[in-house]
Ligand SMILES: Cc1cc2nc3c(=O)[nH]c(=O)nc-3n(C[C@H](O)[C@H](O)[C@H](O)COP(=O)(O)OP(=O)(O)OC[C@H]3O[C@@H](n4cnc5c(N)ncnc54)[C@H](O)[C@@H]3O)c2cc1C
């Protein structure tokens with residue numbers, strides 16, 4: 001089984017993103033970047049499938065500028081076999097990402113495409129499902145357990161109010177939830193070695209894909225902050241506030 | 251042109267979020283249709299037909315809709331999509347699984363978790379775990395979107411009934427097979443629509459203590475239980491009660507955060523609550539910045555005392 005893992009470079013999840021003074025966009029110049037957390041779970045799962053002898057090759061792919069090489073190196077340090085950069089300066093929305101990934105799937109012919117369930121910058125949660133639609137492949141989203149059994153991928157999905165188990169025939173698209181696994185810690189020597197490994201670069205323009213953003217950004221703003229509250233000194237005071245002031249308790 | 255709402259239901263009852271989707275749909279001033287795909291979900295279709303403002307219910311009956319798969323529902327929607335300018339649903343794991351698939355098949359963008367709908371297909375939605383709001387305008391011919399339920403009031407039911415029309419169902423997608431589901435059994439109100447939510451964090455220390463400390467309070471208040479990701483990951487609480495960016499988003503009348511630090515990924519899921527109470531032993535915990543009432547105390551003493559005092 002050959003696996004492709006799609007990894008996105010995003011602002012580190014610990015950073016509180018600010019907006020530009022003119023409200024035209026977010027200001028992420030010089031901000032710490034890293035691999036989208038869910039995509040790290042996707043890589044980890046691919047590596048485990050390889051270690052179990054289920055997968056034969058794991059290829060990490062990232063779409064964006066040459067800056068994305070750092071997340072690809074991280075994937076190489078974790079242990080993926082190959083890394084591919086689909087290079088473009090264009091602003092990519094999920095539909096365009098899905099189209100580019102589809103083009104790459106027809107080149108690489110993987111049996112499984114693993115993605116994160118959502119990118120923590122755009123919080124879209126769309127790309128995996130869109131890719132599955134374009135390929136007319138089966139999909140399992142928000143997956144917290146994955147197992148190959150009799151040529152079917154048994155996938156446990158996290159859904160509102162519980163979990164659901166479905167079986168997919170290959171080739172298939174799976175999106176990873178955080179509880180799928182705990183990604184391995186990358187050791188420094190592995191990172192050093194990953195620096196020397198080649199990263200294959202393909203120009204997105206060669207793939208003849210319509211990358212035009214369908215959503216025009218009008219402006220960004222910061223949400224109204226909740227009004228600052230007060231500290232209460234005792235449980236009695238708390239209950240008085242909730243009962244008399246707010247009427248939320250009988 | 252018309253608007254199609256994808257209805258979530260359990261075969262017996264319409265999910266209340268459909269009422270919020272109807273209110274959102276009214277923004278366009280176009281006839282509103284509701285799609286009920288199920289295995290003879292007649293009760294659901296009838297209930298959808300009695301929502302005020304709905305022109306027609308499209309009922310799609312098939313045995314394999316007893317446990318709907320994204321592939322099948324997406325194929326069903328695209329088979330009837332030619333009549334519709336807008337396809338929408340309330341944002342939930344059900345719609346998040348299906349609508350991006352529909353959008354890609356129609357070669358249009360999807361706008362996820364919309365907070366506000368403005369003229370000319372312009373929308374406000376949150377990015378970066380709710381830290382930033384963006385206003386975007388769609389240039390596509392069909393609008394595919396999910397709406398943030400709590401931002402829209404619920405439409406009401408009427409005594410009159412819209413027509414219910416059956417549609418042909420495309421052949422089942424054979425590469426995906428439904429096996430089973432586990433629904434959390436609980437006597438408590440559903441987390442997404444509860445009036446009061448009591449949430450606990452990692453500091454509860456174990457599944458037993460999560461239960462022992464928080465359950466009596468939740469029971470007394472008729473509240474739903476919620477949890478942080480740290481509590482869920484530690485196995486103290488089931489995954490489907492995780493509140494936050496990657497869990498459930500709630501907006502109850504009262505949210506009580508117990509031993510929760512207040513990471514942005516968590517507050518994303520509760521900051522629209524009307525009243526927030528935080529109990530935390532650290533006076534500098536970020537949760538106090540979003541709390542109306544903060545109590546600096548050891549939760550193991552404060553929560554039983556609060557429960558006893560109510
Ligand atoms: C991609 C991504 C997505 C995420 N999604 C979510 C999400 O959807 N939801 C979510 O919740 N988190 C999410 N997280 C995790 C989030 O960043 C925090 O790590 C998590 O919310 C912390 O949980 P906590 O408050 O239980 O634990 P901690 O941060 O460890 O806080 C424990 C708190 O308990 C207090 N405390 C300890 N003992 C006591 C006591 N005896 N009495 C009173 N107070 C006490 C401490 O002062 C502290 O404030 C996500 C993280 C990432 C990277």
Ligand SMILES: Nc1ncnc2c1ncn2[C@@H]1O[C@H](COP(=O)(O)O)[C@@H](O)[C@H]1O
Nearest residue numbers: 006007063115116118119124125126127
């Ligand atoms: N530029 C990108 N490069 C590689 N993978 C991506 C990119 N954008 C999105 N993805 C993948 O799609 C998933 C979901 O992203 P989104 O639909 O934007 O929330 C991510 O977790 C990645 O696995």
